[in-house]
Every structure is written in structure tokens, then in C-alpha cells.
Amino acid sequence: MTATMRPSPSGCPACAAAPAAEQLAERAPAPQAQIALSLPTIHCSACITKIEKALNAHPGVKSARVNLTLKRASIEAAPEVTAPELKALVESLGYEAHELDPGTLSATATDRAGRELLMRLAVAGFAMMNVMLLSISVWSGAEGPTRDLFHWISAAIALPAIAFSGQPFFRNAAAALKNRQLNMDVPITLAIVLAVVTSLWETSLSGKHAYFDAAIALTFFLLAGRYLDHRTRAIARSAAEELTALEVPRAWRVTDAGEEQVSVSDLAAGELIRVRPGGRMPVDGEIVEGTSEIDRSLLTGETVPVFAGQGQAVSAGEVNLTGPLTVRATAVGADTSLHRMADLVAVAESGRSRYTSLADKAAKLYAPGVHLLSAVAFAGWYLYTWDLRTALNIAAAVLIITCPCALGLAVPAVTTAASGRLFRRGMLIKHETALERLAQVDTVVFDKTGTLTAGTPELTNLDDLPRGDAEVALALAEGSSHPLAQAVARAARDAGIAPAPVRAVTEVPGYGTKGTLDGREVRLGRASWVGADGTAQTATWLACGDRPPRALTFTDRLRDGAEEAVQALQDAGKSVYLMSGDSTPAVEALARRLGIAHWMAEALPADKAARVQAMAEDGRRVLMVGDGLNDTAALAAAHVSISPASALDAARVASDIVLLGGDLSPIAAACRTARAATRRIRENFRIATVYNIVAVPLAVAGLATPLIAALAMSASSITVSLNALRLR
Amino acid sequence: MNVLAFLIPVSLILGGVGLLFFVYTVKTNQYDDPEGDARRILSDEYDDHPKQ
Numbered sequence: 001m002t003a004t005m006r007p008s009p010s011g012c013p014a015c016a017a018a019p020a021a022e023q024l025a026e027r028a029p030a031p032q033a034q035i036a037l038s039l040p041t042i043h044c045s046a047c048i049t050k051i052e053k054a055l056n057a058h059p060g061v062k063s064a065r066v067n068l069t070l071k072r073a074s075i076e077a078a079p080e081v082t083a084p085e086l087k088a089l090v091e092s093l094g095y096e097a098h099e100l101d102p103g104t105l106s107a108t109a110t111d112r113a114g115r116e117l118l119m120r121l122a123v124a125g126f127a128m129m130n131v132m133l134l135s136i137s138v139w140s141g142a143e144g145p146t147r148d149l150f151h152w153i154s155a156a157i158a159l160p161a162i163a164f165s166g167q168p169f170f171r172n173a174a175a176a177l178k179n180r181q182l183n184m185d186v187p188i189t190l191a192i193v194l195a196v197v198t199s200l201w202e203t204s205l206s207g208k209h210a211y212f213d214a215a216i217a218l219t220f221f222l223l224a225g226r227y228l229d230h231r232t233r234a235i236a237r238s239a240a241e242e243l244t245a246l247e248v249p250r251a252w253r254v255t256d257a258g259e260e261q262v263s264v265s266d267l268a269a270g271e272l273i274r275v276r277p278g279g280r281m282p283v284d285g286e287i288v289e290g291t292s293e294i295d296r297s298l299l300t301g302e303t304v305p306v307f308a309g310q311g312q313a314v315s316a317g318e319v320n321l322t323g324p325l326t327v328r329a330t331a332v333g334a335d336t337s338l339h340r341m342a343d344l345v346a347v348a349e350s351g352r353s354r355y356t357s358l359a360d361k362a363a364k365l366y367a368p369g370v371h372l373l374s375a376v377a378f379a380g381w382y383l384y385t386w387d388l389r390t391a392l393n394i395a396a397a398v399l400i401i402t403c404p405c406a407l408g409l410a411v412p413a414v415t416t417a418a419s420g421r422l423f424r425r426g427m428l429i430k431h432e433t434a435l436e437r438l439a440q441v442d443t444v445v446f447d448k449t450g451t452l453t454a455g456t457p458e459l460t461n462l463d464d465l466p467r468g469d470a471e472v473a474l475a476l477a478e479g480s481s482h483p484l485a486q487a488v489a490r491a492a493r494d495a496g497i498a499p500a501p502v503r504a505v506t507e508v509p510g511y512g513t514k515g516t517l518d519g520r521e522v523r524l525g526r527a528s529w530v531g532a533d534g535t536a537q538t539a540t541w542l543a544c545g546d547r548p549p550r551a552l553t554f555t556d557r558l559r560d561g562a563e564e565a566v567q568a569l570q571d572a573g574k575s576v577y578l579m580s581g582d583s584t585p586a587v588e589a590l591a592r593r594l595g596i597a598h599w600m601a602e603a604l605p606a607d608k609a610a611r612v613q614a615m616a617e618d619g620r621r622v623l624m625v626g627d628g629l630n631d632t633a634a635l636a637a638a639h640v641s642i643s644p645a646s647a648l649d650a651a652r653v654a655s656d657i658v659l660l661g662g663d664l665s666p667i668a669a670a671c672r673t674a675r676a677a678t679r680r681i682r683e684n685f686r687i688a689t690v691y692n693i694v695a696v697p698l699a700v701a702g703l704a705t706p707l708i709a710a711l712a713m714s715a716s717s718i719t720v721s722l723n724a725l726r727l728r
Numbered sequence: 729m730n731v732l733a734f735l736i737p738v739s740l741i742l743g744g745v746g747l748l749f750f751v752y753t754v755k756t757n758q759y760d761d762p763e764g765d766a767r768r769i770l771s772d773e774y775d776d777h778p779k780q
Binding site for chain 1: 736742743754760
């Protein structure tokens with residue numbers, strides 16, 4: 001590292017220069033700024049110390065802590081310290097750094113829920129170990145007063161532990177009963193409560209069997225399942241939050257005093273906002289100054305940039321390409337067209353909520369069955385012996401033995417294993433039933449722009465251009481940061497072409513670039529500006545003097561793995577569709593290139609959603625892959641949906657799965673993993689049922705002892721967890 | 729069997745100490761960055777004068 005990076009001895013160079021400032025800084029309780037940086041490339045202890053040292057050496061930083069698990073640095077700093085400043089500092093150390101919006105990172109709320117579950121799990125585990133120790137001596141033959149004493153001690157440990165740890169189940173069961181429904185938590189709660197009550201009664205009568213150990217073990221195993229479930233979802237949620245936090249919503253407000261940077265949420269309608277080239281429109285509005293071209297591909301799927309001049313309306317989410325624009329806001333925040341799309345999503349989403357997960361289906365079959373069985377056992381024994389105590393004991397034994405310990409673990413153990421595997425391959429499973437739904441998919445609908453294509457144009461006809469024209473085009477293209485110009489420059493440079501000596505190259509925002517070569521004006525830009533007729537294809541035009549203009553045509557570059565993904569999905573027997581808002585020739589060309597037979601061009605957002613819904617009504621299970629605002633409704637309407645990390649925030653929110661890398665090829669593999677996972681879940685249900693079939697007759701016959709209950713419960717839970725780990 | 733009068737409380741207290749210790753680790757955010765903490769212990773840099 002360079003000498004400037006070394007922390008100064010006092011940790012505050014400015015303080016060393018002016019000792020008085022140190023005291024001043026100590027006295028003033030200045031408000032703190034919370035800054036978060038994402039550090040995707042850190043990997044070792046040296047990275048941690050290096051970054052923390054450098055950050056802490058910064059005069060304004062109060063404390064900096066690197067979290068290697070989340071690959072994130074959280075910094076408390078004086079209010080005048082800005083995130084870009086610290087970002088540059090970390091980047092100068094050789095690490096990639098991105099600013100995160102700390103307001104979006106609400107990790108603490110989920111953290112608290114996870115911590116609460118962990119605490120309950122710990123208490124249940126502690127109580128279970130102690131009660132089991134006492135139970136073992138009872139099972140191995142403790143008699144008389146010793147047995148009673150052990151039962152009473154077990155009760156003293158188990159009762160408060162269950163009262164504390166079992167709360168999530170009690171709460172869920174109460175909520176379900178209030179809605180006159182049965183869920184998995186109702187039999188759980190009933191089993192626990194009945195076991196505890198009969199055991200207390202038995203103990204007070206010096207009875208032989210007490211089920212305190214079973215009740216607390218049940219709580220422990222079920223909590224373990226809940227905790228796994230929570231962790232999987234918390235990991236996905238925090239990764240999704242980080243994606244959102246990467247887009248820090250800032251805008252430049254133009255006031256009489258000049259320009260100031262403000263948060264997008266502070267903007268109001270009627271204000272003037274400056275949007276720089278490359279920037280995204282923060283609001284809906286009207287252009288009052290400047291000309292440029294805007295890229296609407298995320299909103300409509302159109303790849304051809306649109307001319308933007310004074311008086312034209314723009315909507316939030318569009319990207320300004322060439323010239324600075326001043327926009328008067330007409331709608332901000334929740335009123336923008338971007339947010340109004342959310343209504344469309346809400347309507348479409350009601351279809352998805354009809355999906356019942358495998359666990360719910362199992363619960364629907366299981367819960368009434370168990371209650372009926374235990375009631376029949378109770379009635380039968382009561383009529384047979386006319387002894388309430390025996391009958392109640394047997395009913396409790398039936399409930400305990402059939403209790404869905406393994407059923408509670410069957411789904412979370414598998415989804416945890418599968419989600420972890422997919423996460424390593426770059427897929428983020430956001431929704432709890434997304435895997436199950438992904439396994440059923442038979443139709444895949446792709447969006448074009450930004451999903452199958454990378455959204456970066458590629459020059460196609462460089463070889464058709466005369467060498468001289470290519471040199472002029474390169475010289476002009478290098479004068480602009482427009483994506484098409486950059487594509488021309490890249491292609492020409494790669495072909496080994498040197499720029500022609502064009503002088504006075506200037507960019508005319510919204511139109512193109514022009515310059516002079518040998519006294520003649522040369523232009524590269526929009527068809528109308530150079531005097532040519534437009535084509536349907538994405539093109540830019542080159543005019544040299546009086547010669548007729550030449551078209552430079554572009555295609556959108558395919559996203560990595562797009563071909564493989566489409567091929568693999570078709571090989572797996574799924575029908576693949578292409579649906580885009582782009583023009584017909586562009587869509588047709590791409591469909592042909594990828595071998596997709598069914599395609600639909602110039603689709604409006606509502607068309608896309610309607611088509612997806614129509615397919616669903618035909619009984620198909622549709623997987624929608626899309627990234628734009630025009631896809632959000634379709635994403636929500638589909639059976640399951642995937643969006644790439646580069647998608648608009650709204651699209652990512654609407655989809656169940658987010659692809660973290662730029663590569664599409666994991667999609668087919670994910671479908672395979674999802675099917676394998678669903679198979680394992682079903683297997684787990686079968687295993688749990690087999691245990692029940694073996695143990696239930698014993699319980700109904702009155703032969704069950706607490707030992708048998710404990711064995712059946714632990715063995716089935718462990719088998720189910722091990723089976724989940726076999727997932728490949 | 730009088731030994732039970734000692735052994736049962738002793739085992740309960742030991743278990744309880746373990747539980748309290750675990751609760752303490754959860755409360756002091758020791759599970760927030762397991763990977764980082766595992767690496768930090770290998771660092772030979774000592775922060776003797778942390779900023780206040």
C-alpha cells in the first residue's frame with residue numbers, strides 16, 4: 001500500500017494538526033451518519049483488517065466494522081462524511097465496493113424474529129436434555145417414590161420451558177382456530193397440552209407413565225424445523241434487500257441557488273430535476289430543457305432509443321442516454337407510473353395465493369385424521385373400561401406418537417438444503433413455496449430485452465462498410481457515450497481499425513455526433529438527422545458529405561447462457577415462449593436465433609399478463625422470466641417467476657426467484673433441483689407416515705410407553721433430516 | 729439414593745449455566761458474522777487503542 005493509506009498515529013490527522021480541534025470534536029455530540037458498503041470481493045482475515053484499518057483511519061469515521069458473512073461494512077461516521085468518499089477509499093485498497101442504502105437494510109427486524117426463535121430453541125433443548133436424563137432412569141426401572149420424584153422434577157422443568165418455547169405454535173393454532181381452520185399447529189398444540197395435562201394427573205396419582213419428555217422433545221424438534229425455515233428465508237431476504245439497497249435513490253434538484261443532491265423521497269411535484277446522461281428518471285415529468293435520447297427498454301421492452309426534447313413527457317425508470325435534461329416533476333413517489341404498476345401486480349398476484357403448499361396439503365389430510373383417531377381411541381377405551389384415566393392416557397399417547405415431528409421437519413430440511421445449493425449457483429429463492437411451484441413448471445415464457453439479451457447492442461454489419469467509412473464512424477463514435485456509439489467504437493477497435501482524423505467532433509444530444517473531415521461535414525446519428533429513412537431494426541446512420549447515408553445495424557447481445565438455458569428447457573420437454581414489447585422483426589430474429597417456435601411481439605404489459613393468465617387457465621404451469629416494468633404483472637400472474645439481478649426493483653419484488661449472476665444457464669438446473677427437492681419432500685412425508693403406521697396400532701392398543709414415543713419421534717426426525725441432506 | 733439430592737440440583741445448575749451462557753452469546757450479537765469471527769482470531773493485529 002502507498003504511504004498515504006497508512007493510518008496516522010493519532011488516528012485523526014486533522015486533530016494532530018490542530019489539537020484544539022480534537023477537544024472540540026469530543027465535545028460536540030454531532031449526529032451520526034450510518035453508511036453501509038457492500039464488499040463483494042473480500043474473503044480473508046487480511047481483507048478485514050486492511051479495510052477496517054483504512055476506514056478507521058479516516059478522520060470522520062467513528063467506527064467501522066466489516067462483516068465477512070454478509071460481505072458488508074457498516075460505518076458510523078460524522079455527518080459530513082459521504083459514502084462515495086469511503087467507497088473511493090476502499091476501492092483504492094484494491095477491493096470492489098458499492099454503496100448501500102442503509103434505509104433499505106432492515107435486517108434488524110428479521111434478526112429479532114430469528115433471535116427469538118433461537119432463544120426458544122435453546123430453552124427447549126436445555127429442558128429436553130435434562131428431562132431425558134431423568135426419563136432414562138425411569139425407563140430403566142426406577143420405582144415408587146424415586147419415580148414420582150423424577151416425574152415431579154421433570155414437570156418442574158418441562159412446564160415453564162414448554163410455556164416459553166411453545167408460544168409460536170400456540171399463537172398460530174389460536175389464529176387458525178379463530179378463522180375456523182385447521183393447520184399443522186392445532187394438532188401440535190393439542191398433543192402438547194393433552195400430554196402435559198394427563199402426565200400431571202398421572203404423576204399426582206403416582207402413575208407409571210408421564211410424557212413430559214415427549215412433550216418437550218416435540219417442541220424442540222418442531223422449533224428446529226421452524227428455525228431452519230426462518231434462516232433460509234432470512235438469508236434470501238437479506239440478499240434481496242441488498243440488491244435493492246444497491247440502488248441508492250438520489251436526484252439532483254435544481255433550485256435558484258443551484259443544484260443540490262437530495263434523496264428521491266424528498267422530491268415534490270413541480271420541482272425541477274436535473275438528469276445527467278446515464279442517469280435514471282427519478283420521477284414522472286416533462287422535459288423543460290435539453291435534448292437527448294432516452295432508453296425505455298426496462299419499461300416497454302423497446303430496444304431502440306427514443307428522441308427526447310423539450311415538452312416531452314418522461315416516466316420514472318427511463319434512462320437518459322446522451323445529453324443532460326432538466327425535468328419538471330409531475331408525479332413523484334407512489335404516484336409515478338412505476339408505482340401505479342403495483343396495482344396491476346396486486347390484481348395478478350391473487351391467483352398465486354391460491355397455491356396450497358405440500359405441507360398445507362399434508363396438514364389438511366393429517367390434522368382431522370389424527371384428531372379423529374385419538375377421539376376414537378378415547379371413546380373405545382372409555383366404553384371398554386369405563387375408566388376415564390386409562391382412556392385419556394391412551395388418547396394422549398396416540399396424539400404424541402402421531403405428532404407431526406417429522407412432518408414439521410420434512411419440508412424445511414429439504415428447502416434449506418435445496419435453497420443453499422441453488423444460492424451457491426447464483427439463485428436466490430425468495431418465496432417459501434417457490435421451489436415446489438418451480439418443480440411443476442411445463443411452460444417457460446421469456447421476456448426479450450434485458451432477459452434473453454444483455455441490453456447492450458452489438459454492431460452487425462461492420463464488414464459491409466468500406467474501410468474509410470468505418471474509420472470515420474470510429475472517430476465520431478468515440479466522441480459519445482451513447483450505447484450505440486460505444487458499440488461501434490468497441491467493434492471497430494476490435495477489428496483493428498484506427499480512427500480517421502476527424503476534427504471538431506461534437507455531440508449533439510438527442511441526435512448524434514458530427515465533425516469535419518477534409519472540409520466536409522460528417523455525421524453519425526439518428527436517421528432523420530442525417531437525412532435517411534428509418535428502418536425497423538436498431539440502427540445508426542453515417543453520412544459523409546454528399547454521399548447517401550449508410551446504416552450501421554445492431555443486434556442486442558445475447559445474455560450469457562441464454563442459448564443453453566433455452567436448449568436445456570426444450571430438451572426437458574417444456575414449451576418455451578418469447579414475449580416482448582419490442583418490434584416484430586427484432587423479436588422474430590431473436591426467436592429464430594434461439595430456436596423458439598412461439599413468439600409474440602409488441603406486447604403491452606397487460607397483454608403479457610393476459611397471455612400468461614390464459615395459459616394458466618389452459619392448465620399450464622407457467623414459469624415467467626422477465627426483468628422490465630412491463631413484465632411485472634406477468635411475473636406476478638405466472639405460476640412461478642424469475643428475474644435477473646439487473647432487473648428493475650419492481651420486477652424483482654414481483655418475482656419468486658432472483659438470478660444473482662449475469663448467466664441464465666442455472667434456470668434449467670434449478671428446475672431439476674426443484675423437482676428433486678419436491679421428490680424428497682414427498683419421500684419424507686412417506687417416511688413419517690411409515691413410522692406412524694408402525695407406532696399408532698401400539699398406541700391405540702394401549703401398549704405405547706413414553707420410551708416408544710421418544711424412540712419413534714427421534715428416529716423419524718433424524719431419518720427425515722438425513723434424507724433431506726441426500727439432495728443433490 | 730441420598731446422593732440424588734446433590735446430583736440432580738448440580739446437573740440442573742450446570743445445565744442452567746450453559747443455557748445462560750448461550751443466551752448471553754445471542755444477546756451480544758455473537759452469531760452475526762460467524763465467518764468473519766472465525767478469521768479474526770487469526771489476525772495478529774491488536775487494537776490496543778480503539779476509537780471511542
